[in-house]
Amino acid sequence: MTIDASKLKVSLEEGERWRRTLHITVPADDLKAERQAAIRKLSTRLKLPGFRQGKVPVGVIEKRFGPVVDQELIDRVVQEAYRGVLDDRALRPISEGDVAAIEYQPHAELSFQVSFDVAPTLELGIVEGFKVERPKVQIGDEEVNQVLERVREQEGVWAPVEDGTPVEGDRVSVRIQRLGVEGDEPRPYEFTLGRNEAIPQVEESIRTLEVGASGEFTILFPDDFPNEERRGESDELRIFLDGRKALELPPLDDALAARVGDFESLEALRARVREDLEQEANAEADAVVRAGLMEQLIAANPFDVPSSMIDQYIRSFLGNDEKLSDEAMLRAREQLLPQAEHAVKRFLVVAELARTRNLSATEEQIDERIDAIARESGADPGEVYARLQKAGRLEQLEREITDTRVFDFLKAGSTITEAA
Numbered sequence: 001m002t003i004d005a006s007k008l009k010v011s012l013e014e015g016e017r018w019r020r021t022l023h024i025t026v027p028a029d030d031l032k033a034e035r036q037a038a039i040r041k042l043s044t045r046l047k048l049p050g051f052r053q054g055k056v057p058v059g060v061i062e063k064r065f066g067p068v069v070d071q072e073l074i075d076r077v078v079q080e081a082y083r084g085v086l087d088d089r090a091l092r093p094i095s096e097g098d099v100a101a102i103e104y105q106p107h108a109e110l111s112f113q114v115s116f117d118v119a120p121t122l123e124l125g126i127v128e129g130f131k132v133e134r135p136k137v138q139i140g141d142e143e144v145n146q147v148l149e150r151v152r153e154q155e156g157v158w159a160p161v162e163d164g165t166p167v168e169g170d171r172v173s174v175r176i177q178r179l180g181v182e183g184d185e186p187r188p189y190e191f192t193l194g195r196n197e198a199i200p201q202v203e204e205s206i207r208t209l210e211v212g213a214s215g216e217f218t219i220l221f222p223d224d225f226p227n228e229e230r231r232g233e234s235d236e237l238r239i240f241l242d243g244r245k246a247l248e249l250p251p252l253d254d255a256l257a258a259r260v261g262d263f264e265s266l267e268a269l270r271a272r273v274r275e276d277l278e279q280e281a282n283a284e285a286d287a288v289v290r291a292g293l294m295e296q297l298i299a300a301n302p303f304d305v306p307s308s309m310i311d312q313y314i315r316s317f318l319g320n321d322e323k324l325s326d327e328a329m330l331r332a333r334e335q336l337l338p339q340a341e342h343a344v345k346r347f348l349v350v351a352e353l354a355r356t357r358n359l360s361a362t363e364e365q366i367d368e369r370i371d372a373i374a375r376e377s378g379a380d381p382g383e384v385y386a387r388l389q390k391a392g393r394l395e396q397l398e399r400e401i402t403d404t405r406v407f408d409f410l411k412a413g414s415t416i417t418e419a420a
Helices: 028-045 058-088 141-155 200-206 254-260 266-300 307-317 326-356 363-377 381-390 394-412
Strands: 009-014 019-026 098-104 110-117 131-134 157-160 171-178 187-192 214-220 234-248 415-418
Touching (some): 028 058, 058 098, 131 266, 141 266, 171 200, 200 214, 254 266, 266 326, 307 326, 326 394, 363 381, 363 394, 381 394
Parallel strands (some): 131 415
Antiparallel strands (some): 009 019, 098 110, 157 234, 171 187, 171 234, 214 234
16 A cells, blocks of 8 residues: 555745755554554464464454554655655655654554755856956966976986985985884985975984984974874984985987977977966966856855755765764864865856756767867777766766856856956
8 A cells, every 4th residue: 555645744844955844744544554454464474373374363463563563664654655745746855854753653643754955946147247357377488497497307317426415306315213212223215305205304414414324313303294193202313324316417408308209409398388388377267267257156146055965075075975974074064064065056056057058068069079089189089989988987078068168158248357
């Protein structure tokens, strides 16, 4: 037997953040019929000493199994009634229903409530007229030279240095032993000075040593040391400098340009570096514009985000799709709530604009993007499509196209100025 939703007493309470609570009452007559059906079904399968199977009196079943029958009845009726009301009222929860306040006595009605979240209904009344300043993109020789220096470093060769004390940028091989710790053996390390790969005082101590020498030093652990328990503590160390290497950089010339890529000259490499830096800077500037437009769009069309969507974002962000403990979720909420709320709002308003303004990515646009990817990689479009599908990236590609169309729409209706 299925619960008839039309016979139920139902009221819907609207709470904050798109929380809804159904108050449902199942009439006593319906419960009685359900309970009698459950008793009859049990009697046909029950076998007790002194009774033939299927012939156990109802009174005996009531006495021995009444509470069990009632509990199973409540569980089943609550679920069936809840699902029936959702269908009857066309409610579409986005979270699991939390059942509470169950009240039931044998031969009486059953009442309970279920709370859940529903998807927000957005009304984006203001979607244009925003003003955003775009950062000025200007790549100078200094930025280009910094990249070229990194290219030189990547092509450099580490050469042993036999004399003198190490300087910043040298690669050192050391052994470090804790004094005052019985049985502690020197432990080998290798790192580059000046790159925060070791405690500052350890590096300072190494700079005083010649290759092959050792010394004893008192080291203070800094306040940002990864092991919080050791912060502020001191330690007595013996440091052995076993080796020192200096990075020999190649000359910045046409030969280097040819070695790192298909460049005819250093000037060609320099031009490519500048072009790449300008592309990165333009992408960053566009990101600033997008962020500014989104901030203003959300501010102009305020709405609350369901708590369940915030929690789902937090679980996804932490890489934990399972339900976190209450304590863990509380800590995560304290740290991530503003970020989670903004991310969910951004997702919802982009989706709503895409829906209402017909800005969702079309199949033709997806195919065009795949063709472009295929041309850049020299692959067949069919192979690119299959690769994206296998990696689960087709939906991501669709979202990227939709995002671009939405922000193009926002930019067209807004004023974008260039920073001075």
